[in-house]
Amino acid sequence: MSEPAPTYPSFDREVPDGGYAWWYLDARSEDGSHALTVIAFIGSVFSPYYARSRRLGRPWPREHCALNVILYRPRHSRWAMTERSAAALTTSPSEITIGRSRLHWHRDALTIAVDERATPWLTPMRGRIVVRPRALFADHHALDDGRRHWWHPVAPAADVEVAFETPAVRWRGEAYLDMNHGIEPLENGFSGWHWMRTHAVARTEIVYAPVPRAGAPRLIANTFEADGRVTPLEGLREHALPRTRWGLPQRTHTAADRVRLDTRLEDTPFYARSALTLSGSGQFARAIHETIDLDRFVRPWVQAMLPFRMPRRSRPPH
Numbered sequence: 001m002s003e004p005a006p007t008y009p010s011f012d013r014e015v016p017d018g019g020y021a022w023w024y025l026d027a028r029s030e031d032g033s034h035a036l037t038v039i040a041f042i043g044s045v046f047s048p049y050y051a052r053s054r055r056l057g058r059p060w061p062r063e064h065c066a067l068n069v070i071l072y073r074p075r076h077s078r079w080a081m082t083e084r085s086a087a088a089l090t091t092s093p094s095e096i097t098i099g100r101s102r103l104h105w106h107r108d109a110l111t112i113a114v115d116e117r118a119t120p121w122l123t124p125m126r127g128r129i130v131v132r133p134r135a136l137f138a139d140h141h142a143l144d145d146g147r148r149h150w151w152h153p154v155a156p157a158a159d160v161e162v163a164f165e166t167p168a169v170r171w172r173g174e175a176y177l178d179m180n181h182g183i184e185p186l187e188n189g190f191s192g193w194h195w196m197r198t199h200a201v202a203r204t205e206i207v208y209a210p211v212p213r214a215g216a217p218r219l220i221a222n223t224f225e226a227d228g229r230v231t232p233l234e235g236l237r238e239h240a241l242p243r244t245r246w247g248l249p250q251r252t253h254t255a256a257d258r259v260r261l262d263t264r265l266e267d268t269p270f271y272a273r274s275a276l277t278l279s280g281s282g283q284f285a286r287a288i289h290e291t292i293d294l295d296r297f298v299r300p301w302v303q304a305m306l307p308f309r310m311p312r313r314s315r316p317p318h
Contacts (some may be wrong), residue, residue, distance in 0.1 A: 008105050008136060009179040012095035018059035019183040020045045023096075023103065025131060026197075026288050026300070027160040028275070034171050035072035035265060035275065035288075036162055038112055038129065040096055040103055041065055045186045046271075046297065047083055048306045048309055052103070054185065056290035062086040067098045068290050069125055070171060072265055078167065081115035083312040099313070101154050104296070108133060109289075110177065114164070128166025131175055134158060135228045145215035149182035149189050154184045156197065156204035156224035174199050188293040189213060196252045198278060198287040202226045205233055207253050219253060241289070244272045250291045250316055269305070270296035 015021045020043035027036045043061025044050050048238040050064035065088070082099065090097045094105040100115035112129040133155030143149040160175035176197050182189065194211040208220040216298045221233035241250035246269045252259065257280035264286075265272040275288040296302055 004224070006042065008094075008110075009152055010093045010173075010274055011103065012091040012093050013181065013182070015042050016060040016181055016183045016270050017061070018054055018185060019060075019061055019181070020186065021179065021181040023177075023179045025110075025129075025175060025177050026273075027129075027131075027162065027173055028199075028286065028288070029162075029171040029173040032275070032286065034161075034169065034173075035263075036113075036129070036175075037068070037072075037265075037273070039068040040098060041068070042089070042091075042096075042302065043082055044214045044310075047310060048303050051303070052187075060086070064090055065089045065098050067101045067114070067116060069101075069116050069265075071125070071164065071167065072113040072165075072263075073169065077165070078118040078123065078125055079119045080312050082117060083310055085314040088315065105234070108136070110256045113285050119311065124166045125164070126166045127162065127169070129163075130161045131155070131177060132159045133177065134226050135224070136223060137228070139230075140218055141208075143218065143220075144182075144189050148184050149210075151178065151208060151220075152179045153206060153224065157199065157226060158193065158208060161294075170283075172200070176204065187298050188239055191235075191295050192291070193251055194250065194291045195286050196254070196276070196289040198254070198285050199283050205254075207233065207236070221261050223251065239283040241274070241276075244291075246272075248272055248291060248293055249295075250274075250289070252276075252289055254278055254287075256285070266290075270294070 023040045025038040030238045044064045044066045071078045073213045088099045096103050102113045110131040116125045136159045140150045140152045155177040158175040191211045196207045198205040204224045223231045235255040236253040245267045256278035260277045263275040271295045273290045278285045
């Protein structure tokens with residue numbers, strides 16, 4: 001299923017009470033030694049503060065916004081995700097500002113100015129990321145039968161330049177950009193999913209396998225060509241991946257003969273992000289994979305851990 005969408009995802013889209021919107025970027029350096037994730041949230045889906053506000057009858061997504069920035073390095077990776085209130089949020093069709101950080105579309109490039117503090121020691125993270133999509137795609141895909149959750153693969157393949165002052169990091173590489181939005185909490189719609197994007201020279205393959213709480217599991221699997229064409233992926237087989245340190249089971253679907261885990265980028269009780277290598281017929285491709293278990297996410301012991309990674313700078317409204 002699809003619905004009309006702007007060429008780039010408008011940052012001022014309406015987010016209904018109890019709902020969410022996020023804009024997601026991941027990137028890897030040319031040599032594979034560095035990686036990056038940036039996620040801008042309105043209605044932060046993993047926020048314990050937003051969950052509490054909904055329970056108290058204050059399901060206002062703009063009061064729970066955040067920019068998640070993660071720099072993966074061979075040593076001393078950094079993570080930042082500070083939740084802020086609506087007073088720290090401004091949006092327009094081409095721009096979103098959260099606190100001192102800003103995402104801005106200008107022509108066909110997305111520039112991200114990062115000014116955050118990494119947890120747990122509030123170490124500064126300041127830098128600039130420029131993303132240049134090789135092609136832009138407009139289709140939104142429904143992730144559930146009720147059409148309450150949507151996914152928009154904005155730029156499955158892009159070139160990226162990363163230049164941070166603090167920490168001192170500079171590299172170029174390839175990137176992926178998408179957005180998700182929904183009209184209810186994520187955990188209401190799904191028990192979990194797995195997702196993978198595989199980067200090749202002239203195309204990107206994406207497999208998205210959500211498990212809705214109502215209706216049958218889905219498998220969205222397409223190849224996005226650099227010239228703008230979209231074709232279905234065929235010959236997919238399920239591959240089991242090693243369990244995470246927290247015992248999270250993982251799997252993926254691919255036509256590759258072998259799947260190798262290279263690096264565990266994120267390993268949490270309910271979420272994992274990994275760098276993989278796919279191989280077969282003498283060819284190799286790099287992939288980014290994620291698994292999320294929303295049944296685990298809602299468990300009280302997980303919710304109690306989240307504020308240590310996601311501090312909040314202002315109190316929710318009374």
